[in-house]
Amino acid sequence: MNTTRHLEPAPAAPTTLPGPQRPPAEALAMYTxxxxxxxxxERSGARELLLAFAYALTVADVPASAIIKTASKALGRxxxxxxxRIKPLIAADLPRYAAPGSETYITGRCKAPRHRPYVPRDASAQQRHRAQSDDRNTERVCGTSATLHVTERDPATGWHTLHSYCTRHRAEAQRVEHQLAQQNAAAPEPVPNRGGLLPAHFKADWQQVYRWATASPRWTPPSWGISADEWPTPGQTPPPIARQRLRLIPAPTSVDPDTP
Known part of the structure; x- marks a missing residue:
């Protein structure tokens, strides 16, 4: 069964579905x-948003121009x-790459080479014995709390790996940064690792919807694609892109911010 409906960029009534249609409750259950x-x-927290759109497109069965408004009412304030709530929820699904430290405070220990074994000051014999299994000794690294971070970009995915150093090993951090400069310059745009689930489940002019939700009229999708189904996952088989999706959702042109 083909459940796709076509859509003009501006809000417009959906066209008739070809062939037999499922009852609304059955269609909602299938997409749920x-x-x-x-x-x-589940990981992204987008499930509630997707279910609201599924409701608007099946059980509510509203005109195309009212789909986003209906989903907004279902999500509430x-x-x-x-x-x-609909704008921040859509904005949270914006396809993007979240680098380490972009969403949480960066913490870490200095990874500069350690030249002498780590032994706690004024340590007892028992503490000295335990220190032998400390990662500062097993990995032979400094281990001091780090404040300097050098980014390494993966040559295949563009993803970032942080190498952390304390201020005492600033020269080592600068050496590593210089060593990685050429590799980082040649690395591709990072594969997105956040968002992109709305385009994976529904058809729409999502570029315009994301622009509307984020108030960013010049936003453009990543070069890897706007749907999470299009993004490769290192070490895994790429997911199938041929997932059956609901009818198209019209991009909003003008919506009063104080109305759904």
């Missing part, structure tokens, strides 16, 4: 099962701010 079967929806 697909959404829950996708483990990426934020309990503290009173603002409609």
């Amino acid at each position: 099962q697909k959404i829950y079967a996708d483990p990426r929806t 934020h309990p503290k701010t009173g603002r409609w």
